[in-house]
Amino acid sequence: MPLAVTDDQRALADAAAAFATRAAPVSATRAAFAACAKGEAPAAWPELVRQGLHAVHLPEALGGAGAGLAELAVVAEQLGGALFPGPYLPTVLTSAVLAGADGDPGDALASLAEGATGALVVGEGLVATPAGDGGWLVDGQAGPVLGLPGAEIVVARAAIPARGKPAEPAETLWFVVAEGASATVTAADGVDLTRAVGTLSLHEHRVPPARVLPSVPEDYVRLAGTALLAAEASGIAAWCLRTAVEYVKTRIQFGKPVGAFQAVQHKAAMMLVGAERASASAWDAARAASQPPDQWRLAAGQAALTALPLAVDLALDCVTLLGGIGFTWEHDVHLYWRRAISIAALAGSAGDWETALGEAALAGTRDFSAVTGGECAALRAEVGAVLDEVAAMPDEAERRIALAEAGLVAPHYPVPYGRAAGAREQAVIAQEFAARNLAAPTTVIGEWVLPTILAHGGHEQQDRFVRPTLRGELVWCQLFSEPGAGSDLASLRTRAKRVEGGWSLSGQKVWNSLAHKADWGVCLARTDPDAAKHRGLSYFLVDMRSPGVDVRPLRQATGESEFNEVFLDEVFVPGDCLVGDEGAGWTLAVTTLSNERLSMGSTLLNHGSAARFRELLNSPGSRADVVRALGRASARELSLSALNLKSVLVRLADGEPGPEASVLKVYSAIAQREGSRELLTLLGHSGAVASEPVMDHIGLPAVLLGGGTIEIQLTVLATRVLGLPR
Known part of the structure; x- marks a missing residue:
């Protein structure tokens, strides 16, 4: 983009x-x-x-x-x-x-x-x-x-x-x-x-x-210079991506395009991730010129540490994907590579930028507001009045009910459950929450469940489940993955057979978040064993207190039990708890709704976040090392937030969303891994003690594996976005 x-x-x-x-x-x-x-x-x-x-x-x-x-x-x-x-x-x-x-x-x-x-x-x-x-x-x-x-x-x-x-x-x-x-x-x-x-x-x-x-002003000089160099770096990155993808689509080896090989696909997809980050980073630096001066250092620093080195890396990746021809004088790629090296050097040393951004991150925060304070004045006044009332309520359950009744738990849902809020209205509502330091409520797993019920469920199912979930009265879990069907979900073996009044479900599910607390679960089960694996699946709503449901917490390497395995032994599911048509379960499972909730503001990282590095400033050790590490962590987070905001603004302008969701997921996981590992290197001897940063690192697989590994996401980007052959 x-x-x-x-x-x-x-x-x-x-x-x-x-x-x-x-x-x-x-x-x-x-x-x-x-x-x-x-x-x-x-x-x-x-x-x-x-x-x-x-x-x-x-x-x-x-x-x-x-x-x-x-x-x-x-x-x-x-x-x-x-x-x-x-x-x-x-x-x-x-x-x-x-x-x-x-x-x-x-x-x-x-x-x-x-x-x-x-x-x-x-x-x-x-x-x-x-x-x-x-x-x-x-x-x-x-x-x-x-x-x-x-x-x-x-x-x-x-x-x-x-x-x-x-x-x-x-x-x-x-x-x-x-x-x-x-x-x-x-x-x-x-x-x-x-x-x-x-x-x-x-x-x-x-x-x-x-x-x-x-x-x-010195800060403006650095911003203008970095923004323009980063913009050129973004152009170089885009050219390198296009050139590499076009080549691997047509270069034949072993009787097929080399773009069909997974190693090549993943390298090309990582180039896409890099090119998207470079573009968002340069865009954020350029837009900062119209913002107050306290934003200039943050924007310049993240662009210098993101877009400029990415252009160098992507040019080299392009050379290696082209193979020997990419290393010849006659091919243009080395000219782009040379320019990328030149502008990255002229921007200044990475160490200096890391220190500058680290110090800037200690002094302030980047503004990622999607809309201005004067937009949608009537909506602001209405929502603000509700939130002021809610903030004064002493009981948390009472506050959640009030937000649900006002359509503010999921404002993008249709009336009467939400406010049918479009992208701009969602941004305004998010700002009003942030202005009062109120966390926007979430239904957790319900964020995926309720849109499916709204899109494919009957009116009775919607009335029965949507409002209680929004009010915080129902907690959901997702019963999809199985021991033999993780990434290859369509090969699941849980069976659903017809019985009087409904269905009987038997099978085993695993890695089920919140199953030990959930009131209801959404379960994908096979209703036609003779159909092709993506067919013959159906989507059920399961009462987690039904006879035959056995939830067993899984103890993780951290010692905690956030996930579960669930055994279903002839669990009766009434007929009115089948969502959509029999056999349409795969379609329901992969549904992505056009009115999904927009993610506003920063993309926060749980592991290796900039906040973790700030905590080390008062620890024994070199402050300079910590500040530089904070600069690197801030560059990762700011580039993610810039990519997220750029995507939101495209939506606000009624543009079509691009590959940002998958790119964000891939790089968010990579950034958390990099930051978490870097934290360990700064802990010194205290890293031998089970402190929060150490245990966060041990809990990192939950991020790297949950919802699809980095490798699965790269395959999606390679085949569905870049169009590489399967």
Whole structure:
């Protein structure tokens, strides 16, 4: 899913992609490597300027489109995916930073808006001292800088040494570098063959007052730079994914496409997971520019630690899926790989970003609100009044009943059980809960059961089960998996035979959450043993207190018993507890409703979460190590939350949902595994004690296995989303 979310952004993306494909094919870029290294603009530059792709983010008064960093990132992603050569990215980065200055940048920004090429020098190494006439003298060396050779407008930042007051905030000088003997640009042999890179050396370089620029907040500089680099990384990741998938669909080995082999499918599916994360991460950084400054560090840090390294990894994965042909000079993949390596390096070291994001995570939280506070004012007032009343009720059961009667337990359900709330209304209701620090209620297993009853059950079943469950009077469990039918659920052997007044169920179920507490269970059983395995299954509602139901808790490696095995010995199920038609059970079991509950806000991790790392800050050991680990954990969580929010906003815009649900499930499991293991490495000797982080790690299989393993989800993504052959 690209960065573009709105219709206007999608139109902009299409236009940018079409332009790049037509005006700057990679074949033409290959013939111009020498010119690229010198910083020469490509032949397509004048047309790019005429189309305004360099100025979508600039004010209309300067000839720009008056949009913002989010729209500029949309263009950067598409041009990155086309490997557009030359100074585009350094130029728009320079103008984007100047547009965020605390004052009027004057002629420098106007020149960039008119089509001049630019470069931004913000690294350490330049030092400014007063010249005595209102000007400055700058000395030092900085680089490597993207696009510096050949740049027509070079904007630089130099440090101003403290004047005997080290406690004061550091001062900087922003200025336009003038050509002359005191300023030397040295081109370097860049990894990226399609763009110039070089260093800037200044020796007593005089900066008159006319060339001094207003300062730009450091956090905004880092955000703008990271967002645009991440957007280009997203474009590279998408190209690598498409290229690899197209190849493995057609490359024949052993008489079949290599994409039919599971190892290849899983690698391609992991590339999809990475590409989706890179896109969401870059999108989140770009949208942060329109948010308050306290959001900039968090957004920049997660993008630097997510999108940029992912582009490098996905390019290498593309090479290996292509095989030997991917390692040849003639194939374009190494050009994308080189660019990914280059922009990841120019963004700065991962260690520095980990520390910066860790400190930012200690100071604040990322805003993942799906709607603004002014939307749906009448609904807010109504829901807010109910929640205020509920919050004042002393009894928890009374509060749950009040929420159910107000349609707020499952607001997406139809009236009278819910409010028939669409995506936007669900987002507003979720905000009202969050504003009062109230947890949105859940029916747990009922989240899967009730939608099936609403879609396929009769009116009597709906009246009997839906409202009591919403009121908290009924607890459900799911009786699907069996010892011999886990991932291959359709091979289940539990039998249901007709008896007078209903059915008799016999069999064994396993890994049943809440079965020891449940009032009712939904059970998939075989009613036609002669039918094909996906047929002849039926969907039953089972009273867990019925004679013949034997629930036996399973003790896990943690010592706790959260799961159960359930034995059914000729359990009688009345005829009115069959949901839907006989034999239609498989359809019911896999039903995914269009009005499912939207997940709002952060995707929280139970194992290896950022909160766990914060708890270690006061423990013996290196604070610096913990802060860096917190930065890595925060990057994982923030990228998940960004992917979730982007999916919600697509739904709010009436767009079709993509593969986000499976991608979220896959990466959530991976992130929890990575974070949980990393926590153990920080515990030191205390890891030998049965503390909560250690026991969480031992309980990790519940996440990795429950609801389908990572490998099962990867197979789903490979075959159903990427279209690889079975």
